[in-house]
Amino acid sequence: MPNKSTRIGGASGYWGESAMATPQLLDAGVDYLVYDYLAEITMSIMARAHAKDPAAGFAGDFISAVLKPHGQAIAAQGVKVIANAGGVNPAACGEAARALIREQGLNLKVAVITGDNLLGERDAIAAAAPTEMFTGAAFPDKEKIASINAYLGAFPIARALAEGADIVITGRCVDSAVTLGACIHEFGWSASDHDLLASGSLAGHLLECGPQATGGNYTDWEDAGDISNIGYPIGTVSADGSFTITKPEGTGGCVTVGTVSEQMLYEIGDPQAYMLPDVVCDFSNVEIVQTGPDMVRVSPAQGYPAPDHYKTCLTYGEGFRGGTYMSFYGFDAARKAQKFCDNVFARANRILRGHNLGDYSETSVELIGAESQFGDYAEVNEPREVVAKIAAKHSEAAAIGILLRELTGLGLATPPGLSGFSGARAKPSPIVRLFSYLTPKDAVTITIDVDGKKIAFREAEGQAFDPAAITRPQPPQTPDEPDATVTVPQIQLAWARSGDKGNKANIGVIARDPAYLPYIWAALTPESVAKRFGHFIEGGADAAKIEKYYMPGSHAINFLIDAVLGGGGVASIRNDAQGKGYGQILLAHPVTIPAALADKLDDQKGISR
Template sequence: MPDRSIRIGGASGYWGESAMATPQLLNADVDYLVYDYLAEITMSIMARAHARDPAAGFAGDFISAILKPHAKAIAAKSVKIIANAGGVNPASCGEAARAVIREQGLDLKVAVITGDNLLGERDEIAAAAPKEMFTGAAFPDKDRIASINAYLGAFPIAKALSEGADIVITGRCVDSAVTLGACIHEFGWSASDHDLLASGSLAGHLLECGPQATGGNYTDWEEAGDISNIGYPIGTVSPDGSFTVGKPEGTGGCVTVGTVSEQMLYEIGDPQAYMLPDVVCDFSQVEIVQAGLDEVHVSPAKGYPAPDHYKTCLTYGEGYRGGTYVSFYGIDAARKAQKFCDNVFVRANKILRGHNLGDYSETSVELIGAESQFGDYAAFHEPREVVAKIAAKHSEAAAIGILLRELTGLGLATPPGLGSFSGARAKPSPVVRLFSYLTPKDSVTVTIDVDGKEITFQDEQGQGFNPAAINRPAPPQNPREPESAVTVPLVRLAWARSGDKGDKANIGVIARDPAYLPYIWAALTPESVAKRFGHFIEGGADAAQIDKYYLPGSHAINFLIDAVLGGGGVASIRNDAQGKGYGQILLAHPVRIPAELAEKLD
């Protein structure tokens, strides 16, 4: 196994992110640039575009903003590119990349990986009628399906690199695979090197969201400094699976134990059973240590054999949604906003009945600034300005159009203080739901096309995984009740990061000091977390399903809250449909600590 490390730059975390990372990282002597463009909603958008135009359906800005302006520098510096920019049409993305290379007279090989797109097998899949893997829901109407994609792993990427590819373009693969594929190729890791694969996957997980590892969305956000010039992350990975996270010199942002720990817990469920196509990862004992200014060392993770199925995500349409934001300011702003929203629905419902359209299937009003959504934690002062978000769902686009028309049509009959900044009236948009199920690996054939040379690839079959067999670490012991105690908000003791897993939200909480963890563990019970988020949870706090996990290596806790995002993604009409702000809500949670410990807080 080679003893040299490799430097991988995380250059994109979603479709539409700023293109500033590529030139920044090209000047930082990296060996690889990796780009993650895809999410479930992205796949459905690309699928609709491909249905309208057979040449569309991929991340066009990968071609226009990355390859066209930077291909010559990429070639000159011998940097390898790995991107899941192919979306639902990797072949067209690959042809566009090859056209750029020809136009610029460069000698770069392009590999295109396909096989993840199962939409052509829709009828057979519908006949088998798999159940939704998390909720047990029945298979949706096949005529409403927009996309079906198996989440491929990293070994096809490694194979493409071994065939001499300079640029590897995939369709739907797991986000971390673009990094793990480079590690497998460079270090010769095999399918049985479970700990190494888990460690490379963790490196990919930290890089996949770009500057979220370097100060973006960070609890201590002021430490990030100049975010207009934020540095994108560089993972320097060693053959033993350990790695450091840094950023280019002279850039904004920061790389600390907090930024990296937050990103490790971002959008994961069970940290001891983080399931990927190539390995089942256990991050619970990973240690994260500050190694220098803007440099953090991450120890290897633990891994278990790969599962025998691919997670497969299907998106389908379920009616329409629409809404908008308006503001009210001045005296009684919150009550005025509520009055306005209530009467918008009164008017719209009268018109619905006149057209025999039926009621809205779901409605939502959130008064942002009034803290109306926080129940027992509401502010005790009267806000002088609020933003009202009003939205609804319906099976017919016409019904959403009626709501949007009445939202603007009530403008002269409103209580005083209404304001808005907008152009054209909002329009109805499709509700896109996610349906996840498992596909046996032996039923998916992967093809790798390296500039016309086609290779058929079959993944290792893997084996079933039993979460009940996991050896769980003993939780922190409950601390003794101190003689003198004070109550402080969680933010004084911890960092937090939250995100979405379908209709579930995860909130990772990391103690700033190991000494704080027993008090945090004791204070943050599933019951207290349920109470804080009860207004979001379907059925309220009493119906909450919350899992609590312990990560002793990073002095952290991960909560996974079910049915808390109103369907999640574009299926939701919530203001925060992806739970991105949930960590900030939890950071206000009270924690009792000894008075002498409180005296040592910064």
């Protein structure tokens, strides 16, 4: 077994992604295809669809765009398929898959894993009234709840594979579980193999967002080349937990230390306590090395025993939101746009009062191309073109409808330069908020249905996690200031990737060269980062809302910023409600380095000095 390995292709990162990955990865030759379709908002959308139609509530494109056109090739090549395409209705997804398999005359066994969907226990959960695990907020009105799902792990998937399943369909599991389940099955890893489970989870974390590991969303984006034909990632995982990341030959994109490091830091909090149902992961000492063109080797991670609870995410409705984008160009474009937005709200507010609807609970105006994204650090000199994003929240859909009507109704009274491209007028949409809490593992009943054979699965109990057990690495020593220095934007010294964690945002910063890291560490203090994002943080530039973590293995820093996304997801009316561009803001942060070290920058990417 020490030399055994398995090839796993990451074929989907979200519901609605391009269908190009499956044939590409089948042609490249893989043992497993894994698909991640779900996010918290996706669950609420599927829950609403299921409420209208009992046969709906799953990712239909898994059937229509994966199994229907490629089922014959999957069967012929003996490729195993694992997907959380079940959404809130994995049984219906499984039946659709089985019907298609019968229609095509294939010999493929389908397993369906259920137990994550706790919506049927809503009343009992509401009576227990757990508080929100991050903010301490009270339990929401149970009548407004759209979905409740515990995040299951990988061991049920491994058991389904052991029962002979060729296709495994789950509801809500953690994103990386579709990969880890394959590894557990292939290598016989047990619940006590904490380091191996953490390593397999890291492989899954790198594959779960598809081409984000192969040049998508990459700081050095031009290196990705032909993204119309971007390659999807393949992880070749070994029994010792190490693995390589590559992509199919002849495809666009790139696999580099930068692309893989960025994805490792994407959407994580404490890198030494990345909590999953099967293991608590420590990524701090993971090393990432280029071993060839478009091939990167990742060393094993470390792990702690699994927690004794499942993270459980509940979504609920909280009124409505709406807005749109309008552009202005010419002289004084920003001032014209601001005046337009101010007067739209003035007119809409008068109508609200006339209908006794009350004020908007939150409004937002962002002038994109002016100073809205970079705050006090924007370097804009009388822009000649801006896009005004204007939005609001209200408890009543009618109030949002009034705003959207006045946005277009003021069109003939505006300052000059109004323009835009649109079809039908925007409509009010529900605000869906996220509420996270913990469910004891023994309170969740998991069932595996392998073509009619039903197996009750019992999860290992786990144990309470003790953060005091973590040994934190010593941070880089603050360098002595040399006689001659050069100040450069951070993009010349580092890669960065950002994402959302509810109403928090994380920003991972990876030094292009280990020699740069002490200077980056010294420059990026909680205070300086808070100041740079003060226009986004609720309450202003509060350094207490910044957590800073050191990852010596990858020469990286991870920042976690609290209360910075205006609620996050579709609860937010921000232009960037998921913090996807926050890394770009931090890459403009100045860093002072010795003049002698600046010679290394000549061959680096980024803004010219």
